[in-house]
Amino acid sequence: MKIALVGYGKMGKAIEEIALNQNHEIVARLEKKPTQENLNGAEVAIEFSTPSTAYENVTACLEIGIPVVCGTTAWLDKLPQVKDICIKYNGGFIYSSNYSLGVNLFFEINKRAAEIMHKYQEYTVHIEEIHHTEKKDAPSGTAITLAEEIIPIYGFDGWKLSYKTNNNLLGIEAKRVHDVPGTHTVIYNSPIDDIEFKHVAHSRKGFAIGALIAAEWLIGKKGIFTMKDVLGF
Template identity: 45%
Template sequence: MGYGRMGRMVEHVALQRGHSIVGIKSDRSEPPDVWLQKFGPADVVIEFTSPDSAFDNIAACFRAGIPVVSGTTGWQKRLSEAEALCRAHQGAMIASSNFSLGVHLFFELNRWLARRMIKFPEYRPVILESHHTGKKDMPSGTAVQLAQDLIQISGQKGWQLNSAEQEDLLSVFSSRVPGEVGRHQVIWTSQVDRLEIRHHAFSREGFALGAVMAAEFLAGRQGMYSMRDVLGFTEDSSE
């Protein structure tokens, strides 16, 4: 579902990995339930559309009994609703704001570092993210995930966008730059030094590969999974 920048890359990677594509939903005006009835059974749907379309597309997949991998960002306020629908229909779903393997390693590093830095209040964290000018949501879903993980560990009250006004909120700075595929940084600064971790995506292929790997994992399963399940990461907080 969705035949934009990501949809085309998913098509390329899926074919490269020997899969068949039974349908492509490129017309947003066609209701997803109608579109899903047009072809024979599919093992899985991969959805990269837009924030206003994702929930309806995902719900239609549950009704049709087809597992769904969704990479669309900016609709996560409705995630718990989607999870409830998934349970009600005994469906299967993996939704992730970022399917790149490198970013999931980055999420692990962010949590690992935060658990250590929290003991040193002289260091304050900020998140920076930069994407291409066609991106519809701000901050990125990946930056929101990094912020939520930091907030959970640091106990800050929430985050603020492009502002450092409130001391008790984590600052997330977003910029939109022509041609930038995706860059994220977490920076801890004290009076005397700074420590930073960063991830920079060179192309969309890494996102598409992760989404196709998630689809391979999800086909034939039931329930809600994450990229951590797909990648086999288990967190050891004592590490």
């Protein structure tokens, strides 16, 4: 598989290491807008850049005809436009807030837990996420995905950046601690006990492996997909 890494920060380098060990070829390492020339014949682009550049990067690849696996978060106000462009150019596109296989299993567990727990009003629910101090967005895209699974089940109006849930808004607490790859906890509190569902990432390796699995799956496909499609959920 010939891969273009669009965004060559910590995630890009983690993906590169695993890809080379799996005998894939990195044909481009970009920190600027992709073009026909600098993509160097890539079969797929894996995009982990910044919230301010993700939209331009993804749309450029789709217009050129390169399928895109995107993991950048905090730009999703423009996701509808990306979907329109993907359809217009008959492209292939996957977005996920987190490509870790374990996190995507956690998403499924989170949804099922919310379906059970919302029937018991003595429990309140909120989310806590912890990441490294270099993370640019808060809350994390993964925390927002967890929230978006809970909100319709509970009938919340939305979420807010807060350590508690009130005013019909689901609370998401975001903490920044040096060198933490990512910890997400969904917490149900009652006066007599607490129930917690937690995912702890030990390194970026899980995210990188999942992104590569998604890229392999996407080649040759047309449409807009998520990790649910990749994993067959």
